[in-house]
Amino acid sequence: MDIRALASHLGLSIGTVSRALNDRKDVSPLTRQRVLEAASALGYTPNQFGRTLRIGRTATIGFMLTLEHDSAVHGDPFFMALLEGVQTGLVEHGLDLVILLARKGEDGETFLRRHIARGTADGWLLSGTQYEDARIKLLSERRIPFVALGRTASIDDYSWIDLDFEGVVAEAMALLLANGHRRIGLVTPPATINNSHIVVAEYRAALARAGLAADEALIHRGDTDEHDGEAATRELMALEQPPSALLLMGETAPVGAYRALRDMGREPGRDIAVIGLRDNPMCQALSPDLTCFTLDLNALGLALADELVSISKSEKGEYLERVQTRWPLKILLRQSHNGGFSKI
Amino acid sequence: MDIRALASHLGLSIGTVSRALNDRKDVSPLTRQRVLEAASALGYTPNQFGRTLRIGRTATIGFMLTLEHDSAVHGDPFFMALLEGVQTGLVEHGLDLVILLARKGEDGETFLRRHIARGTADGWLLSGTQYEDARIKLLSERRIPFVALGRTASIDDYSWIDLDFEGVVAEAMALLLANGHRRIGLVTPPATINNSHIVVAEYRAALARAGLAADEALIHRGDTDEHDGEAATRELMALEQPPSALLLMGETAPVGAYRALRDMGREPGRDIAVIGLRDNPMCQALSPDLTCFTLDLNALGLALADELVSISKSEKGEYLERVQTRWPLKILLRQSHNGGFSKI
DNA sequence: ATCTGTGCCGTAAACGTTTCCGGTCTTGTG
């Protein structure tokens, strides 16, 4: 179903038909209506490639996932809730969403570079943002609209939305310190992930506010997956002066922590306090119920989409200030943050 | 970076350059080499849209996810392992992968129809296959290559790969029956999902082989998510003659089942036998360890890609028989399948 | 009556490719 076929069927030229379909000037109300009716009756859909070849835009947004660094993808079955939020946010502006997958071991920058050259999308959402992320510079230089989910080390010159790690750590530490804990074990991602720096800095700040010095031995950096959560917990609990509380900044780390603690004969929520990062189905399987934080993933996805749309508009017009958002999380006071009092 | 710019830079016509890049006849070895070198030196990438407009192919495969019906997506954080397998399988054949998301409440058929009209992809991988799935007919009629992950009610005339539910149920039932269980509760998806029919049929067959009649009250159909797993377990255990074993054919249902059982004062693996469907991180958080099944998701993704590639080749040439694959799962004998013996 | 403006439409170029067709030049063969 051509535009040419549609035009000849109506006895019009393809120019008028195109103008009618795109709401442009120079077409009478009557013929516009005739064209629209015929188009929907004959099931005409404009050819994406002809159109993009001509106008240079695709009306699609690319969401780039990096399997290697996306703890959100790995750890969270409801990551899809975020994608759904993104999708709904985009369709409201007539944009389509395609999800691209950079495989493990594949360089994210060359992956993105290839898709930019191909013209896959008009704008990008980046996930799995690294401490130093070449993709940010690449997109900034070429003035391609994008929003990053997560932030790099330098955070000022582009738009990102990230979990409010500062708030999370501050609130968790305040709770534990108020409960009298003095030795708090911290499990955090490796230094290549920017979150790790933020988390550690806030951890130290909280201790300082309480007049305490940070013990480096209590800080464990690792993958914060289930396996590493287990190993980290074993390591921390084997210290000469083991912690009386654990703060685990990974989605699945608490699962491993529970296992390690039980193996070592200590019951979470009784012999030791445990606080996790985010409420997810995996942690919901734990008992006693894990004290952790929660957020509205769907709303986060919507925010990503909205920010990207407003940036895209600013590209062709007035310049809009880039906006950095720390997405708030709400603490879920359940059971596991109790315990460990006898060790204090 | 045009092909025209590349040609004029080389002092050649765009025709020869194109032939050189596409390994066609009528270009001398010397100029071919010159062209390839200049192309990589200047960073030339052929424009996707110009090319597709001309030749009608995109060299990309679409993976359609339906948020509504994809228990695999909802329940499995490592669903991404499958996508990675698909991706690696496709790149070996020079194909790209795009993932499209049909939102909740969106009709999968119209979604796919729109993307077909747009020419988004040359071939399709379908996920979340329904009992009756209009997408299958749509793609078959238009002779567009596709492979379905999961099967519909009528299974003969297209290629699909699905979990070997027959084998899973048969093995689980054999184990439980051998352990002396006579009343086995079954939690299975609703009738709109084809799996449900297969599971129930195999469940009945296993009982029949043991000379037992199936009690309809022991069969619960529902969403097989965590919440429904809990509700189903409560319902089954409240029966006048409650089951001594539970077979849960959902990814996250065991999590809810454990919770319900403990609420009712029965310990899984001691007071009642429990077998789950697939080993996933959520179930790994359960204790006692859940007896369930496991499979290589990466290999499954590779198989999907390979089958789709061979179908695509057959479309333009000799016809290949469509192949239906029941993907084998291996049982993990852990702890939860023990128990319930006193009730027998 | 002529002129100007405007509403409406058709024509054609352009976006970047691929591929068919024809032409030139070299090479081999009679």
Place this chain on the structure above:
DNA sequence: CACAAGACCGGAAACGTTTACGGCACAGAT
């Protein structure tokens, strides 16, 4: 030496759009 065959290359059409441009007819104004 003449001719055929082949190697190699350039030209141009085509894929399906969008849009700038020009033209026609009719309205209103002078």
